[in-house]
Amino acid sequence: MSENEIESDGNTPRKPTPEGKPAVSIAKRQTNRRRVLRTILLTGGVLGAALSGFLPLVYAQKKRLRPPGALDEKDFLGSCIKCGQCVQVCPVSAIKLADLVDGMGVGTPYIDPRNQACDFSCDAVQCILACPTGSLTYHKPDFLPVRPGAALAAKPILIAKEKDAEPTLNMHERIGVARLTRPEACLAIQGKGFKGQTRGPDFKGQLRYMAVDRWKPVKISSHPYDLAECDLCVRECPVKGAISIETVFAPDGSKRKSPVVHEPCVGCGVCEMVCPVEPTAISIEAGEVWKS
Amino acid sequence: MSALLKRRFVEQIKVMFGAEPSKPKEIGPAAQKIHFYKKGNRDLIAEKLHARAHATPSHKWRNRRWATLIFANLLFTLSFFLDIQILEGALTASRFVGFHLIDLNSALQVMLAHKHIINNLLIGTGTVLLLWVLLGGRTFCSWVCPYHLLAEWAEKIHLYLAKKKLVTDQTMDRRLRTVFWAIFALLALATGYTVFEAISPTGILSRALIYGPGLALLWVLALLFFEVFFSRRAWCRYACPIGLTYGVVGIVSPVRIIYKLDACFHEGDCRKVCLVPHVLDTVIKGRAVETEVPIGPDCTRCGLCVDTCPTGSLSFEVKGLSKLA
Numbered sequence: 001m002s003e004n005e006i007e008s009d010g011n012t013p014r015k016p017t018p019e020g021k022p023a024v025s026i027a028k029r030q031t032n033r034r035r036v037l038r039t040i041l042l043t044g045g046v047l048g049a050a051l052s053g054f055l056p057l058v059y060a061q062k063k064r065l066r067p068p069g070a071l072d073e074k075d076f077l078g079s080c081i082k083c084g085q086c087v088q089v090c091p092v093s094a095i096k097l098a099d100l101v102d103g104m105g106v107g108t109p110y111i112d113p114r115n116q117a118c119d120f121s122c123d124a125v126q127c128i129l130a131c132p133t134g135s136l137t138y139h140k141p142d143f144l145p146v147r148p149g150a151a152l153a154a155k156p157i158l159i160a161k162e163k164d165a166e167p168t169l170n171m172h173e174r175i176g177v178a179r180l181t182r183p184e185a186c187l188a189i190q191g192k193g194f195k196g197q198t199r200g201p202d203f204k205g206q207l208r209y210m211a212v213d214r215w216k217p218v219k220i221s222s223h224p225y226d227l228a229e230c231d232l233c234v235r236e237c238p239v240k241g242a243i244s245i246e247t248v249f250a251p252d253g254s255k256r257k258s259p260v261v262h263e264p265c266v267g268c269g270v271c272e273m274v275c276p277v278e279p280t281a282i283s284i285e286a287g288e289v290w291k292s
Numbered sequence: 293m294s295a296l297l298k299r300r301f302v303e304q305i306k307v308m309f310g311a312e313p314s315k316p317k318e319i320g321p322a323a324q325k326i327h328f329y330k331k332g333n334r335d336l337i338a339e340k341l342h343a344r345a346h347a348t349p350s351h352k353w354r355n356r357r358w359a360t361l362i363f364a365n366l367l368f369t370l371s372f373f374l375d376i377q378i379l380e381g382a383l384t385a386s387r388f389v390g391f392h393l394i395d396l397n398s399a400l401q402v403m404l405a406h407k408h409i410i411n412n413l414l415i416g417t418g419t420v421l422l423l424w425v426l427l428g429g430r431t432f433c434s435w436v437c438p439y440h441l442l443a444e445w446a447e448k449i450h451l452y453l454a455k456k457k458l459v460t461d462q463t464m465d466r467r468l469r470t471v472f473w474a475i476f477a478l479l480a481l482a483t484g485y486t487v488f489e490a491i492s493p494t495g496i497l498s499r500a501l502i503y504g505p506g507l508a509l510l511w512v513l514a515l516l517f518f519e520v521f522f523s524r525r526a527w528c529r530y531a532c533p534i535g536l537t538y539g540v541v542g543i544v545s546p547v548r549i550i551y552k553l554d555a556c557f558h559e560g561d562c563r564k565v566c567l568v569p570h571v572l573d574t575v576i577k578g579r580a581v582e583t584e585v586p587i588g589p590d591c592t593r594c595g596l597c598v599d600t601c602p603t604g605s606l607s608f609e610v611k612g613l614s615k616l617a
Contacts, residue, residue: 043471043472046472046491081395081398082499085386087503088380097503097506105490107490132385
């Protein structure tokens with residue numbers, strides 16, 4: 001800007017070029033060339049930074065577990081405005097915002113169920129209600145397909161409000177599904193019981209215990225157990241009929257007890273949070289669909 | 293509005309998109325008279341020196357603006373931190389006592405990427421559009437955007453270093469911002485991802501203030517570093533598409549800075565402090581086409597020029613309000 005002024009305010013009349021444009025001094029031409037180079041440099045820098053956001057999408061090892069009602073990952077990333085209103089309404093602070101390592105997903109909400117699962121203690125899926133762009137939604141728009149196995153056969157019944165006039169959660173798709181990923185570690189399978197605080201005294205995760213207070217989730221460390229046979233994942237599951245302890249046949253033909261996940265599982269992750277073994281025997285596979 | 297001002301109004305829109313301001317071809321008779329009177333007037337020069345000697349630097353508008361900016365961002369933080377639920381969300385999208393507010397550029401990115409607009413998105417965008425039409429488009433930049441404040445402080449460091457001749461301001465082509473705006477709009481449309489939102493320092497900073505700091509702040513630091521050591525206010529001047537989006541809104545906004553030719557000494561103090569000095573081309577000696585010239589839409593209404601002007605030739609104006617009074 002200032003360079004232009006100095007040039008145009010100069011008093012020496014310049015020789016016009018054949019095209020009728022004023023002649024440009026060598027110094028001025030050099031300045032202009034440098035300016036163009038700098039502009040290209042900034043363009044490259046900003047676009048490089050912006051496009052590098054795609055790399056984590058390509059190289060991501062593990063899918064993020066998104067809050068309830070989330071659209072499929074690509075649509076979710078395209079529609080999320082990264083405002084965190086879902087974070088603010090969650091009564092158990094299950095929802096976190098992703099950082100720079102998520103690239104294009106920076107600022108988008110996710111749930112790390114091992115640390116704090118969604119226990120639906122809000123009763124009404126408040127995060128969906130808070131979402132301003134429909135990234136989290138009760139009803140998917142018609143043009144977005146529902147993957148086979150993602151749809152829930154029926155609205156999930158929340159055990160906590162089973163006696164209410166409307167006992168269901170307004171959810172039509174699961175966000176993931178629980179899988180017994182390490183059956184060899186499962187206490188139920190080993191026929192072992194569990195005594196004490198699951199996840200230890202320093203664990204910060206919260207859960208709503210109906211026996212304690214329907215409206216106030218408490219730390220699970222304040223709620224020790226004494227179980228002859230461990231059934232924590234079944235006992236604390238907030239959704240009716242999503243998981244049960246069944247008698248199954250082991251590969252060697254012997255009978256044993258085991259947690260079995262059923263179709264109503266929405267993928268909230270409470271089973272993963274309360275599982276007392278390290279690392280967890282049962283975990284959520286984010287974005288996975290139900291397979292019988 | 294006179295024909296000359298209309299011509300200037302259109303030119304200032306082009307200037308916002310990156311054109312260089314040009315010397316006016318025609319100047320109104322009243323302004324011509326003042327320009328002629330000012331030429332070589334010794335009394336005027338004496339008066340100017342006197343005014344300079346007695347001018348006290350004011351920070352009235354800057355202080356008001358910083359207070360507003362900090363208050364607005366603090367309200368977000370406190371709403372979450374103390375759970376007072378007045379302004380929930382972040383700058384990209386929020387709810388003010390229940391009413392949806394959605395940043396125009398973020399809304400645009402989401403609409404282009406997702407290609408599906410739900411009612412809440414539309415309502416929030418409409419509310420914010422109306423708000424900034426009333427308050428002046430890029431007023432958002434200097435009165436609300438948290439990056440603007442950090443960049444202002446970085447600019448102070450830059451100017452100090454420049455005075456010590458340790459750095460020089462490397463200017464760039466202002467058309468770049470328009471190019472970025474188009475690229476990011478096309479990227480959102482073509483890829484289905486809100487690409488700009490991933491690097492928007494406004495969004496990153498707003499979330500950091502509300503939900504806690506993260507690695508994404510490194511990008512903001514890199515931008516500030518670039519501005520301190522390389523190019524003054526580079527992000528806001530040459531890159532940020534949010535600024536252009538709000539600038540377009542500001543075209544029709546009644547809140548603006550108005551320039552009065554009469555008392556101006558044409559010293560250019562205002563242009564030295566301005567983030568967007570191309571909007572102040574009219575204060576250059578002999579360039580004002582009328583005796584009163586409104587400043588164009590790329591102006592962020594930050595008021596630094598109003599504070600710094602020793603003659604009171606620049607002031608805030610709400611179009612039409614003077615007619616009511």
